[in-house]
Amino acid sequence: MQQPSPTQISTANDISSDQKNISSQHTRKPEVSIRPQKGWSGLALLQLWQYRELLLTFGARDVKLRYRQTVLGVIWVIVQPLLAAGIFSLIFGEIAKMPTDNMPPFLFVFAGMLGWNLFSSTLLKASNSLLANSGLVSKVFFPRLLLPISTTLSSLIDFGVALMMMAVLMVIYRVTPGPALILLPLWLLMLLMIAVGISFITSALTVSYRDVGYILPVFVNLLMYASPVAYSLSGVLTRLNLGKGRFDIFFALNPLSGLLEAMRWSLLNTTPPNLGYLLYSAVFAIASLVGGAFIFKRMERRFADVI
Amino acid sequence: MSFNFAADNGVANAVLEPPAPNTSMPNTLVESTPAHAQNSNEEVMVSVRDISKSYVLAHNREQHTTLGEAASHWIKSPLQRTEQEIFWSLRDVSFEVKRGEVLGIIGRNGAGKSTLLKVLSQITSPTEGQIDLYGRVGSLLEVGTGFHPELTGRENIYLNGAILGMKKSVIEGHFDEIVKFAEVERFLDTPVKRYSSGMYVRLAFAVAAYLNPEILIVDEVLAVGDAEFQKKCIGKMSEVTQQEGRCVLFVSHNMTAISSLCTRCILLKDGRIVHDGDTETAVRLYQTMAFDPESAEANGTSGDYNLRGRKVASESGGVELRHVTLRDGNGAITNSIRMGGALSVEIEVEGFKHYRQGNLGFAIYDENGRVVSEFSVGMKPPPWSDRHVHERFLLRIPHVPLTQGTYSFSVHCWNQTSMLDEVNPIDKLHITEFDFYGSGFQIKPRRFVALLDGEWTVEDASANQSTPD
Numbered sequence: 001m002q003q004p005s006p007t008q009i010s011t012a013n014d015i016s017s018d019q020k021n022i023s024s025q026h027t028r029k030p031e032v033s034i035r036p037q038k039g040w041s042g043l044a045l046l047q048l049w050q051y052r053e054l055l056l057t058f059g060a061r062d063v064k065l066r067y068r069q070t071v072l073g074v075i076w077v078i079v080q081p082l083l084a085a086g087i088f089s090l091i092f093g094e095i096a097k098m099p100t101d102n103m104p105p106f107l108f109v110f111a112g113m114l115g116w117n118l119f120s121s122t123l124l125k126a127s128n129s130l131l132a133n134s135g136l137v138s139k140v141f142f143p144r145l146l147l148p149i150s151t152t153l154s155s156l157i158d159f160g161v162a163l164m165m166m167a168v169l170m171v172i173y174r175v176t177p178g179p180a181l182i183l184l185p186l187w188l189l190m191l192l193m194i195a196v197g198i199s200f201i202t203s204a205l206t207v208s209y210r211d212v213g214y215i216l217p218v219f220v221n222l223l224m225y226a227s228p229v230a231y232s233l234s235g236v237l238t239r240l241n242l243g244k245g246r247f248d249i250f251f252a253l254n255p256l257s258g259l260l261e262a263m264r265w266s267l268l269n270t271t272p273p274n275l276g277y278l279l280y281s282a283v284f285a286i287a288s289l290v291g292g293a294f295i296f297k298r299m300e301r302r303f304a305d306v307i
Numbered sequence: 308m309s310f311n312f313a314a315d316n317g318v319a320n321a322v323l324e325p326p327a328p329n330t331s332m333p334n335t336l337v338e339s340t341p342a343h344a345q346n347s348n349e350e351v352m353v354s355v356r357d358i359s360k361s362y363v364l365a366h367n368r369e370q371h372t373t374l375g376e377a378a379s380h381w382i383k384s385p386l387q388r389t390e391q392e393i394f395w396s397l398r399d400v401s402f403e404v405k406r407g408e409v410l411g412i413i414g415r416n417g418a419g420k421s422t423l424l425k426v427l428s429q430i431t432s433p434t435e436g437q438i439d440l441y442g443r444v445g446s447l448l449e450v451g452t453g454f455h456p457e458l459t460g461r462e463n464i465y466l467n468g469a470i471l472g473m474k475k476s477v478i479e480g481h482f483d484e485i486v487k488f489a490e491v492e493r494f495l496d497t498p499v500k501r502y503s504s505g506m507y508v509r510l511a512f513a514v515a516a517y518l519n520p521e522i523l524i525v526d527e528v529l530a531v532g533d534a535e536f537q538k539k540c541i542g543k544m545s546e547v548t549q550q551e552g553r554c555v556l557f558v559s560h561n562m563t564a565i566s567s568l569c570t571r572c573i574l575l576k577d578g579r580i581v582h583d584g585d586t587e588t589a590v591r592l593y594q595t596m597a598f599d600p601e602s603a604e605a606n607g608t609s610g611d612y613n614l615r616g617r618k619v620a621s622e623s624g625g626v627e628l629r630h631v632t633l634r635d636g637n638g639a640i641t642n643s644i645r646m647g648g649a650l651s652v653e654i655e656v657e658g659f660k661h662y663r664q665g666n667l668g669f670a671i672y673d674e675n676g677r678v679v680s681e682f683s684v685g686m687k688p689p690p691w692s693d694r695h696v697h698e699r700f701l702l703r704i705p706h707v708p709l710t711q712g713t714y715s716f717s718v719h720c721w722n723q724t725s726m727l728d729e730v731n732p733i734d735k736l737h738i739t740e741f742d743f744y745g746s747g748f749q750i751k752p753r754r755f756v757a758l759l760d761g762e763w764t765v766e767d768a769s770a771n772q773s774t775p776d
Contacts, residue, residue, distance in 0.1 A: 030354075030439035037432045057469035061455065061462075068457050139452040140470055141429045141444075211375065304431040305362065 037301050043293050048143050055146050059153025062125075066154060077161040081117055085110040092230040099235020101270040107173045108268070112229040114166060115263040118159045119191045119256065120220050125151040126199030127216055130207055134307045137207075144300050145293060148199045152192050159188070166267065178269035180262075187263045190285040194255055197288030200296040207299070207307050227256045232264075234271050252277060255284035351441065352522055352554045353404035353427070358436035359578075360397040360422050396422040397433070398578040404522075409548050409555045411569030411586060413562075413593050416617065416729065419578040420558045424448060424526050427556065442553075445471060445520030451511035451724055456500035460491050460510055463499050467514045481517040488539075489513035504664055504723025509536055516543045523547065523555045527726060537561075541568055560717075560731045562590050562676030590676040594715050594732060610634070610641040614730050626662070626720050626727035629697075630655035633716075633736070642734055645741035646711055646750075647758055652702040654718055656728075660694035665722045669702055671736060672715045679714060679756060708758040710750050711740045 067073040085106060092098040093105025100108040126148035130137055133147055170176070206212045228236070233251060251257045258277030264270050397419045404410045412420050425431045427438065428446035453470035454463050464485055468478040478485075486492055489510040491502075499507060525544070541564055548555050559565055565572065565586060572589035574582040582589050610633045633642050636649035644650050652669050659665055668683030682702060689700070717731035740749075743758055 028441055030441050031443060032429070032438075032440040034426065034429060034433065034438035034440070036434055036436070051472075053475055054469045054472075057466055061458070061466055064462065065455065065457055135452050136470065138430065139448045141446065142470065142472070209377070301432045304425065 039298070040294060041297050043145075043297060044143060048145060051143050051146060054142055055150050056153070058146060058150035062151065062154045063157055074161060077158045078165050081110065081113045081162050082165065085113050088113070088230040098231035099239065101232045101235060101264075101268075103175070103268055103270060104173050107169055107175060108232070108264070108270075109230045110166060110169060111264045111267050112260055114159065114162055114267075115187065115191055115260050116224060116227065116229045116256075117162065118155055118188065119195045120224065121158065122152055122155040122192060122195035123199050123202075123220060124217060125155065126196060127202040127206060128213060129199075130203045130303065130307065131210075131213070137307050138304045144303060145200070145296060148203050148296075149196060151199075152196060155192075156188075170267075175268055177267055178265075180266040180269065180272070182266075184263065184266040187259050187266065190281055191256075191259055193285035193289045194259075194281075197285070197290075197292035200289075200292030204296045204299040204303075207303050223254070223256070226250075227254055228260050232270070233257055233261050233273075252280065255281045257281075350406040351403050352406050352408075353402075353441070353556070354439045355403070355427075356401050356437045358397055358400045358423070358426060358433045358438060359395060360419075360426055360431070361434045362394045362396055364392045364394050395578050397426070400436075400575075400578070400580055402573060402580065402583055404554050404556060406554055407548060407552045408571060409545070409557060409569045411565040411572040411589065412556060412558045412575065413560070413565060413572060413589060414575035415731070417577075418575040420575055421448075421526065422578075423575070424524055424556070424558060428524050440522055442521030443472075443519075444522045444524065445515075445518040446524035446526075447471070447515045447518075448524070448526045449725060450508055450515065454499055454507070454511060457498055459496045459498055460502070461495045463510065464514055467511065468518075471515060471518050472520075473518055477519070478514075478517075485510075485513045485517055488516060488543075505536070507723060512536075512540055516540070516547075521553050523553060525555060526558045527560065537564070544568060560726075560729065561678075562593070562672065563678055566590055566676065587675070591674070594672065594674065594676050609643070609734065612730075612733050614733075617730070624662075624725075624727055625658040626665075627657045628654065628718055628720060628728045628730055629657055631718055631730070631733055643737035643739055644707060645739050647706050647708065647741065647743040647760070650704045650707045652704075652718075654700045654702070655698070656700065656720060657697050659698060659720060659727070660696060662722045662727065665720065665727065667700060667720045668718070670717050670719065670731075671709070672717070672732065673756065674713060676715075679709065683719075706758075706760065707738065708760070709738045710754070710756055710758060711738050711752055712756075713737055 067076070070076065072079070089105035089109040093100055093109065129147040129151055130144070136142075137144065137147075202212050202216055228251070237248060237251065258273050258281045261271075261273040262278060265272050400419075400423065402410075412423065414420050422431075424446065425448070426433045427440075428444065428448065430446075430448070451467070453467040455466065458466060464482065465475065465478055469475070486495065489506070489512075491506050491510050494502065494506065499510070502510070523544075544555060544557070545568055547553055555568075557565070557569060569586045571584065572582070572586040573580055574589045574592055582592050612631045614628050614630060630653070632640055632653040633644075634651040634653070635641050635644045638651075654667065654669070656667065659667060666683050666685040668681050668685075670681035671679045673679050682704070684700065714736040715732040715734065716736045717729065717733055719729040719731065720727040721729075742748075743750075743760075
């Protein structure tokens with residue numbers, strides 16, 4: 001927008017020769033310059049910001065579409081985690097007697113499911129976002145990064161509904177949150193950063209290799225059992241290790257361990273999470289988001305040709 | 308450009324509220340040049356320099372679509388270079404477009420038109436060369452791309468607008484005009500999956516018509532929709548360029564649209580520009596670029612055309628026109644028939660049955676590329692019995708009502724949203740002299756195009772007429 005206005009150019013040209021005409025063109029700066037792209041490129045964050053309205057439009061479209069032509073509509077958002085929490089609390093809490101920090105197993109598992117569902121639904125939806133919009137990818141120009149990012153909106157709405165259900169459950173079980181509640185948005189942000197960061201890579205890979213779409217749900221399912229969703233990390237560690245610390249590394253490498261524990265700490269005022277785990281999660285979140293975005297941008301230019 | 312958005316939209320609003328858009332259409336169709344002259348101040352809006360785009364075609368087993376294949380190939384032979392063929396879809400293409408110009412881009416399927424538009428709209432990046440665009444770009448590569456069938460017309464207007472890069476406030480400002488242009492007032496809150504194909508296309512184009520870019524890139528939107536709506540679209544596009552001094556890059560196979568709209572035309576062949584200049588010449592060159600004329604003539608097989616082995620457009624969705632045969636009234640294979648004589652057209656197509664709303668047609672053009680007539684399956688559907696993947700359609704025209712001359716013909720296959728396959732033009736169609744009236748009267752060549760069949764009689768009118776004196 002820094003070029004001279006067209007009216008200025010035309011008045012200048014009225015009296016100038018053809019050569020001057022050409023030279024005035026060369027002084028103009030093009031709005032868009034298209035050059036062959038090779039190797040790594042920048043993230044074009046400014047462009048992403050200019051398209052923020054489209055981000056919301058995509059998000060809103062997903063939300064509208066999801067429950068259209070369903071009978072119970074938004075009730076599914078509440079019923080799904082309730083059923084899952086019921087089953088898990090029965091299996092892990094009542095049958096396997098996994099430690100739940102002296103919380104009622106159902107409430108404890110439900111709190112774990114809150115964070116886990118936010119992570120897994122974002123990851124799975126975002127990974128499929130390019131394929132689901134293949135028509136747009138091959139026909140319309142817009143920053144492709146928007147597609148995976150936009151899926152967070154519908155996940156967050158689901159989370160909001162489930163969180164209200166959580167509040168009802170806490171009233172029923174007479175559990176009050178501690179001051180750590182204020183940190184809840186931070187844990188959400190980090191969970192979403194990790195989910196979106198990984199999905200940048202998986203969604204880009206899915207464009208060329210459809211296998212990713214099959215293997216990812218299996219991997220996500222495995223990760224759920226390996227993460228402290230239905231059991232408490234500290235309790236499990238003491239039980240598994242009997243004080244020797246052999247399994248610590250396994251949980252420490254999982255960036256979700258600290259975050260899921262932290263979410264429960266914020267909501268139910270349970271044992272505070274290990275600070276080292278949380279720092280690791282924070283570093284992981286930033287690294288996956290930034291690294292994923294660069295990898296995505298590098299693979300992006302083949303999308304329209306391959307998809 | 309330098310106008311800020313608000314000011315720009317303000318100007319556009321004022322101009323885009325035509326007092327009577329429908330009545331102004333025929334005028335804009337006819338007089339296409341004069342208004343530009345005032346606007347164009349030789350200001351370059353699009354500068355394309357030596358653009359090339361290559362695709363790598365991997366051969367037979369080298370095409371990996373699963374990670375497993377890719378990995379196993381890489382493990383087995385990490386050093387072996389895969390056997391690759393580089394295909395140049397565009398080669399050293401250079402041109403400029405100035406303010407107020409409408410540039411037509413024509414060429415046969417596979418000539419690189421779509422690739423060029425994709426590169427210009429930044430959907431795919433060029434392999435070599437540079438492009439500078441001096442203005443905001445809006446591209447419309449397929450109408451209704453952003454539509455979602457489950458969403459209502461109203462929701463889709465906002466969705467599609469946002470996808471095309473329009474701000475919500477801009478869409479709101481034009482909402483009523485968009486609805487009016489598309490003629491869908493009554494169905495605004497109906498999901499578009501229940502729309503007729505005509506409504507769908509109208510709504511899709513209407514949204515794009517109110518997009519306000521300084522550079523508008525349009526691909527074959529006129530392949531669909533009825534004639535009246537096509538006229539409306541063309542009118543809208545010429546209005547946008549003439550009154551507002553924008554520039555349009557327009558791809559079409561519809562030579563009538565190209566001729567009436569474009570101030571200049573580029574003809575592409577095998578990824579290279581073979582003509583850049585006036586539209587008339589470009590259209591004439593395009594018409595003479597018949598389907599593989601050398602081989603057809605060399606084999607003396609005029610009238611019989613094997614269309615297989617063409618580069619079928621990637622959007623074809625598995626539909627391929629495979630063979631076309633023309634026969635005269637005696638059943639002989641030929642592309643030369645007599646005036647008023649019979650013509651049979653056999654069209655073999657594969658995969659067409661998968662399209663329930665698909666349409667297939669045969670069109671005849673005059674020397675200037677204008678459509679003289681066309682006849683599609685949709686106009687007079689055959690008795691559909693059982694459908695087959697590989698089908699042969701037979702069209703019998705008892706009298707071709709054309710005067711002697713050289714025409715050309717094409718065959719198309721399309722559905723409500725896109726062209727599935729087409730061969731345009733296939734070859735010339737010669738109409739030879741013949742005593743059509745049986746009176747020995749000779750029609751001067753090019754005096755008129757259509758033959759009327761009828762009878763003259765004359766009778767005494769004096770009995771009925773009251774004479775003044």
